Amino acid sequence: MTLLDVRGLDAFYGDFQALFDLTLDVDALETVALIGANGAGKSTFLRCLVGLMSARRGEISFAGEPIAGQPAERISRLGLSLVPEGRLLFPSLTVEENLLMGALNQRPGSWTLARVFELFPILRERRRQRPDALSGGQQHMVAIGRALMSNPKLLLCDEISLGLAPLVVDQIYESLDRIRAEGASIVLVEQDVKRAAGAADRVYCLLKGRITLHGPARGLGLDQLSRAYFGT
Amino acid sequence: MIWVETIVNGTLYGGLYGLLGVGLALIVGVMRVVNLSHGEFIVLSAFIGVSLVGAVPWVHPLLLIVPVAVIAFALGFGLQAVLINRVVTRPDPFAAILLTFGVAVVMRNLMVEVFGADPRTLPAGRLAQASAGVFGLHVGVLPIIILALSIVLFTGLQLVLTRTRFGRIVRATADHRDVVRLMGVNPGRVYNVVMGLSLALASVAGMLLAMRSSFTPYSGVERLLISFEVVVLGGLGTFWGAMLGGITLGIAELVGLRFDTNAGPLYAHLLFLIGVLLRPNGLFRARS
Numbered sequence: 001m002t003l004l005d006v007r008g009l010d011a012f013y014g015d016f017q018a019l020f021d022l023t024l025d026v027d028a029l030e031t032v033a034l035i036g037a038n039g040a041g042k043s044t045f046l047r048c049l050v051g052l053m054s055a056r057r058g059e060i061s062f063a064g065e066p067i068a069g070q071p072a073e074r075i076s077r078l079g080l081s082l083v084p085e086g087r088l089l090f091p092s093l094t095v096e097e098n099l100l101m102g103a104l105n106q107r108p109g110s111w112t113l114a115r116v117f118e119l120f121p122i123l124r125e126r127r128r129q130r131p132d133a134l135s136g137g138q139q140h141m142v143a144i145g146r147a148l149m150s151n152p153k154l155l156l157c158d159e160i161s162l163g164l165a166p167l168v169v170d171q172i173y174e175s176l177d178r179i180r181a182e183g184a185s186i187v188l189v190e191q192d193v194k195r196a197a198g199a200a201d202r203v204y205c206l207l208k209g210r211i212t213l214h215g216p217a218r219g220l221g222l223d224q225l226s227r228a229y230f231g232t
Numbered sequence: 233m234i235w236v237e238t239i240v241n242g243t244l245y246g247g248l249y250g251l252l253g254v255g256l257a258l259i260v261g262v263m264r265v266v267n268l269s270h271g272e273f274i275v276l277s278a279f280i281g282v283s284l285v286g287a288v289p290w291v292h293p294l295l296l297i298v299p300v301a302v303i304a305f306a307l308g309f310g311l312q313a314v315l316i317n318r319v320v321t322r323p324d325p326f327a328a329i330l331l332t333f334g335v336a337v338v339m340r341n342l343m344v345e346v347f348g349a350d351p352r353t354l355p356a357g358r359l360a361q362a363s364a365g366v367f368g369l370h371v372g373v374l375p376i377i378i379l380a381l382s383i384v385l386f387t388g389l390q391l392v393l394t395r396t397r398f399g400r401i402v403r404a405t406a407d408h409r410d411v412v413r414l415m416g417v418n419p420g421r422v423y424n425v426v427m428g429l430s431l432a433l434a435s436v437a438g439m440l441l442a443m444r445s446s447f448t449p450y451s452g453v454e455r456l457l458i459s460f461e462v463v464v465l466g467g468l469g470t471f472w473g474a475m476l477g478g479i480t481l482g483i484a485e486l487v488g489l490r491f492d493t494n495a496g497p498l499y500a501h502l503l504f505l506i507g508v509l510l511r512p513n514g515l516f517r518a519r520s
Contacts, residue, residue, distance in 0.1 A: 050414055072413035082414050090407040097400050104401070105416035150415065 003028045003154055003185050004049070009058035011044050011209075018044045019209045022058070026154065031176070031186045033196035033217065036206035037229060042189045043085050045206070046156050050082045051075040063153060077105045081152030085159045085189075087143040089131040096127040098142050102149030109151025110182050116145040119175055137168035144175065154185045161192050173199055193225055207231045237369050238486050244375035246482020247382035248444075250475035251437035252455060253462025254386065255430035257474040260463060262406040262426050263320055265328040269311075269336035270434060271456030275449060276339060277304050277435030278442035279347050281354050293354050294377070297439045301432040308431030309424045311335070316427065317420045321409075336452065343449035354442035378440050385433060386475050393471075402426060434459075461504040467514025476516045480507075 004026040011019040018041045026032045036042050047053040049060060051072035060068040067075050081102075089098050099116055117124040120141040131139055140160055147155055157176075161169040169192075176186060176199060190196035197203050197217045205213035205228040213220075213228030226232075256270050277300050284296045315335065319327040362373040393399035401422055405412050409419040438455070441447070461481055466473025481500045488499025507515050 052410060052413070071418075072410075073416050073418050076414050076416045084411065084414075088408055088411045090404040090411070092403040092407050093400060097404075100397075100400065101404050101412070101415050146415075 001028045002026070003030075003063060004187075005059075005061045006049075007059040009045070009048060009060065010056060011041070011048050011053055012055040013044075014055075017209065019048070019056070022206075022209075022211060024204055024211070024214075026185050026187060028153075029180065029183065029185055030202065031180065031188065031200045033188045033190060033200035033203045034206060035190050035193050035196050035203060035225075035229065037191065039208075040206040041209040042206055043158055044209075046082060046158055046187075046189060049075075049156060050080060076150065077107065079107060079151070079153035080156070081147040081150050081154070082156045083140075083143045083147045083158060083160055085162070087131075087139050089139060089142055089146070091130060091132055094128050094130060095123055095134070095142055098131060099123075099145050099149055102146035105150050107151040111148045111151050113149070116148055119148075119178055120145060135168075137164050137172065140164065140168075140172055141175075144172070144179075148179065152184055154187065155179060156187045156189070158189045159191065160188075161190065161195060169195065193229060197225070205229055233368070234490075235487075237371070238490055239483055240369060240371055241375060242483030242486035243479050244371070244379045244482070245444075245486060246479030247379035247475070248437055248440055248478070249458055249462055249481050250466075250478025251382045251385060251433060252441070253459040253466070253474045253478055254389065254471055255432075255434040255437075256459045257463045257466065257471060258389070258426060258430045258433070261470075262402055263316075263423055264325065265316065265320055266325075266332070267316075267427075267430070268329060268332040268456065269339060269452075270332075270430075270459055271452030271454070272336045272339040272343070273304065273307065273431050273452075274434045274438035274441070274455045274459075275447055275452045276307075276343060277301075277431075277438040278354060278447050279343060279352070279449075280304075280435075281439045281442060282347075282352050285354065292359075293356055293439070293443060294359070297436050300439055301435050304435030305428040305432040307428075309428040311431075312424045312427035313420070317423060320420075320423060336456075340449055340452060347449060349448055349450070351446040351448050352442070353446045354439060356443040360443060374443065378444075381436070381440070382475070385436065386471060389429070389433070390471060398425075457501075461501070465504060465507050465515050467516055470514065470516065473514055473516035477514070480515065 002025050006022060006024045009019055009022040010017060034042055048056050051070055062078055062080055065078065099113060122138055123141055123145060126134055131142055160172055180186060188196050188200055197220060200217045203215060203217045203220060204211055256267060259265055259267050280303055281293060281296055281300050284299065285293055315331060316328060319331050356374055359374050363370050364373055393402060401417055405419050405422045412419060462474050462477040465480060466477030484503040485496045485500040489496035
């Protein structure tokens with residue numbers, strides 16, 4: 001069953017066109033990796049999905065409902081949740097308060113504060129601290145936990161391995177398995193091609209705002225991938 | 233002894249100044265917007281108070297603070313929803329400054345039209361003259377009530393912002409107004425309530441100030457100036473800083489009056505100038 005269906009999406013920053021005729025779909029319980037170099041338009045694409053980009057053309061439907069042009073605060077209530085690039089935690093709030101912000105739209109589901117602390121036990125110890133007292137990896141955990149608190153049908157992860165030690169990235173990626181087991185689909189936006197392709201069912205490759213490759217994650221040749229990635 | 237008395241009275245007076253500024257500090261802290269019509273709303277609340285006293289003369293003016301604050305909350309909510317939310321998300325802060333400046337000018341002239349330009353005061357009855365002897369000092373009863381009320385309101389605001397769900401949403405919106413939208417929060421609605429709170433607090437200060445000294449439709453500029461100094465002295469966007477900034481200004485003004493009966497406020501403004509030169513980030517902001 002198709003959960004997310006994007007057709008012919010164009011996006012603009014002023015006169016600059018960032019996305020060209022992008023078509024992409026995500027099935028229920030599927031993990032899709034969206035890879036591409038810096039500036040390929042990956043984050044722009046996610047901003048379009050969650051309703052933070054107003055200058056765009058094309059159709060986006062989520063869980064059977066057209067969401068293009070809807071305000072972000074409404075889209076979030078449908079079960080589309082973003083772990084933003086750079087985490088964007090609330091520095092004036094404690095870790096626990098940050099997590100509780102995710103629960104504001106009161107979507108029913110299995111994710112609660114206790115379950116997030118179970119997933120990332122270190123956050124329970126740090127619950128009263130401010131995010132800037134945490135390590136980069138722990139801050140990523142807060143950002144993921146905050147997104148989970150709304151019990152999303154689709155979790156959008158923007159560069160969750162960026163700037164982290166490999167061991168910490170392993171830990172974060174392991175948590176994705178648990179998240180899938182709770183019944184969420186995941187879109188992984190990554191620059192780390194191998195890591196993303198390893199965790200995903202299908203891969204889309206983005207180059208300068210266009211999809212240059214798309215297919216099942218297994219069976220993608222490395223040279224094929226690098227051609228799509230670098231455009232050589 | 234007279235100096236101790238002056239400083240005590242300055243402290244009591246300064247609580248009121250703090251209250252004038254805290255609403256502005258709230259707006260600056262949450263929206264990064266300066267409301268240049270803050271002073272006009274303070275004066276308008278005093279006019280509403282005077283009108284209410286005329287309508288229900290048997291109720292003590294101190295009790296009328298409650299309905300005036302409710303009206304001010306509604307006005308702030310409306311001002312934000314109808315006007316300021318249109319410009320607040322622009323990257324250029326100048327739009328909001330010009331807009332609120334325009335609101336201030338229109339309000340000032342409307343107040344002259346409706347209430348006239350004569351100086352008014354809010355009669356506080358016997359309370360205005362009552363004084364209490366504390367350790368041999370003569371301290372006014374009204375100023376004590378004013379300081380107590382300021383402290384209660386400051387503490388209340390602090391508790392609301394740090395302990396409640398609403399406070400959490402306000403702080404998060406102040407941090408990242410785009411990100412809260414991903415959690416289903418409409419920042420504009422948060423701003424409406426925050427502006428309501430800001431002007432409700434300012435209206436309490438406006439009523440209390442009107443019991444101590446007279447005001448005209450043109451007093452808004454002066455009120456705004458004090459509010460500004462309080463906010464900047466205390467450190468932009470900090471609440472207890474605003475309270476301490478207010479008290480500092482209050483003491484400076486009364487001590488100044490002892491030196492020179494014509495120019496009390498001058499000393500407060502001079503102190504402000506020196507404070508800003510020495511500690512541009514505010515006297516009471518922790519160094520980071």
